[in-house]
Amino acid sequence: MSNNKIFNCEVIIVGAGIAGISAAKILDKNNISNIVIEANNQLGGRAKKAKKSFGSWFDLGCSYLHEGEINPLTSIAESLKVPINYENGDIFSIEKTKYLRRNKPFLSKNNHLLKKSHDKFLKNLNFYKYKVEDSSLSSCLNICDPYYPILFDYLTGLNGIEANLVSAVDFASVNDGKDFIIESGLANLIDKWAKGINSILNTPVTQINWEKDYIEIYTQSKKYICKSVLLTVSNGILQNEDITFIPQLPNYKIQAIHNLPMGILNKIGVLFKQGTFKENDIGWYVALTDTNDNDNSQLISFEIRKREKEHMIFFFGGEKGFDVENFPDKYYKIITAFIKNQFGNHIENNIIEIIHTSWGKDPFTKGSYSFALPGHSSERELLKKSLEKKVYFAGEATIKSYYGTCHGAYISGVNAANEIISDLSD
Numbered sequence: 001m002s003n004n005k006i007f008n009c010e011v012i013i014v015g016a017g018i019a020g021i022s023a024a025k026i027l028d029k030n031n032i033s034n035i036v037i038e039a040n041n042q043l044g045g046r047a048k049k050a051k052k053s054f055g056s057w058f059d060l061g062c063s064y065l066h067e068g069e070i071n072p073l074t075s076i077a078e079s080l081k082v083p084i085n086y087e088n089g090d091i092f093s094i095e096k097t098k099y100l101r102r103n104k105p106f107l108s109k110n111n112h113l114l115k116k117s118h119d120k121f122l123k124n125l126n127f128y129k130y131k132v133e134d135s136s137l138s139s140c141l142n143i144c145d146p147y148y149p150i151l152f153d154y155l156t157g158l159n160g161i162e163a164n165l166v167s168a169v170d171f172a173s174v175n176d177g178k179d180f181i182i183e184s185g186l187a188n189l190i191d192k193w194a195k196g197i198n199s200i201l202n203t204p205v206t207q208i209n210w211e212k213d214y215i216e217i218y219t220q221s222k223k224y225i226c227k228s229v230l231l232t233v234s235n236g237i238l239q240n241e242d243i244t245f246i247p248q249l250p251n252y253k254i255q256a257i258h259n260l261p262m263g264i265l266n267k268i269g270v271l272f273k274q275g276t277f278k279e280n281d282i283g284w285y286v287a288l289t290d291t292n293d294n295d296n297s298q299l300i301s302f303e304i305r306k307r308e309k310e311h312m313i314f315f316f317g318g319e320k321g322f323d324v325e326n327f328p329d330k331y332y333k334i335i336t337a338f339i340k341n342q343f344g345n346h347i348e349n350n351i352i353e354i355i356h357t358s359w360g361k362d363p364f365t366k367g368s369y370s371f372a373l374p375g376h377s378s379e380r381e382l383l384k385k386s387l388e389k390k391v392y393f394a395g396e397a398t399i400k401s402y403y404g405t406c407h408g409a410y411i412s413g414v415n416a417a418n419e420i421i422s423d424l425s426d
């Protein structure tokens with residue numbers, strides 16, 4: 001390492017999402033000087049709140065603490081005295097989901113049959129848990145099963161891409177657990193937790209030069225010099241080559257970036273006047289609706305919440321997710337018609353505001369979260385692999401079993417920071 005160089009700090013972290021923040025906290029604790037350089041005008045990355053007029057408690061990105069009982073963000077919320085709703089941890093279970101067909105609840109017989117189909121899917125998926133040979137996730141479903149469309153749509157939402165394009169091995173590695181809710185907004189929790197990190201906002205990193213025994217980081221107006229760099233940007237940013245590397249990244253890394261593309265999950269939030277919903281309306285719904293435009297039937301998944309403010313959150317993954325950001329008006333119409341059909345025409349007057357997300361077009365993520373193409377799950381390890389004890393990688397896409405989540409991003413940041421600390425002390 002060049003000793004006479006003037007370093008801005010020992011480590012530069014690119015990106016102030018959950019991975020970048022958790023890494024900065026570990027480095028701070030170990031007295032390793034660091035700066036987090038963030039392209040956006042706020043911390044949190046995909047933990048992002050809605051505009052004030054709608055309500056900053058509304059999470060545009062992540063909102064559930066998946067695997068809540070072991071999720072490190074659960075204890076962070078508890079230590080910061082941010083209330084957690086532990087009550088509906090099994091909100092997404094088949095037993096708790098409120099299934100509707102043409103506005104009417106499923107008969108209990110149908111619920112039972114759906115549960116059987118889901119169990120069969122889990123059994124098929126389990127086959128891939130310890131396997132190397134891979135297939136598409138949809139191969140775990142039976143296309144002739146009457147509940148195939150519901151299960152396919154559910155998997156599309158979870159992955160942000162149609163299940164036929166997703167690696168079964170990758171998905172099988174994910175653990176199940178309770179889903180806790182921060183009603184005041186997960187993004188607000190992340191904001192509170194991030195206080196005190198040394199960050200620079202509104203500053204996209206454009207180039208990283210790692211050919212010498214120190215690192216040069218370029219932004220539009222400044223050059224920084226450090227010993228190590230930790231990249232936490234999404235795979236959408238890496239795939240789009242928004243950051244140039246000199247020398248370029250090794251081929252295995254470029255391939256991993258391309259084989260772990262970004263899926264799309266978009267939300268539509270509908271804010272209502274107080275008193276619109278009853279207490280027992282709260283929960284997670286999956287509705288099969290007939291449409292008027294020869295589209296056969298549509299599947300609509302949504303949650304109703306009453307705490308903070310009364311609102312509905314609609315989720316659209318894969319192609320429909322793309323559609324939401326390209327044709328929001330069409331979706332506003334579909335949703336308004338659906339709500340009127342479900343709760344009566346009068347409800348339209350109770351709607352205060354509708355908003356939607358556009359994660360595909362978001363210049364700083366270029367997608368919602370990563371998925372692995374069939375046969376490429378193991379490349380998450382290659383994506384994570386550090387280069388010559390100088391360039392390190394973290395973020396949701398780099399962590400098997402927890403990918404696509406906040407706690408995955410958190411753990412990946414902690415792991416990368418510990419690796420840097422160990423390498424710096426060598």
Ligand SMILES: Cc1cc2nc3c(=O)[nH]c(=O)nc-3n(C[C@H](O)[C@H](O)[C@H](O)COP(=O)(O)OP(=O)(O)OC[C@H]3O[C@@H](n4cnc5c(N)ncnc54)[C@H](O)[C@@H]3O)c2cc1C
Nearest residue numbers: 015017018019039045046062063064205364395396405406
């Ligand atoms: C709609 C949606 C719903 C979700 N729901 C959940 C959920 O309920 N529960 C859950 O656990 N997870 C959920 N997720 C996933 C979760 O939000 C992500 O896995 C997690 O936030 C990723 O954190 P990260 O630090 O890896 O990346 P990011 O949050 O993307 O952080 C990377 C940061 O890098 C910055 N950046 C980009 N380019 C540059 C550059 N050139 N220079 C400097 N900085 C740059 C970005 O602005 C960003 O702040 C959801 C995501 C979406 C989009």
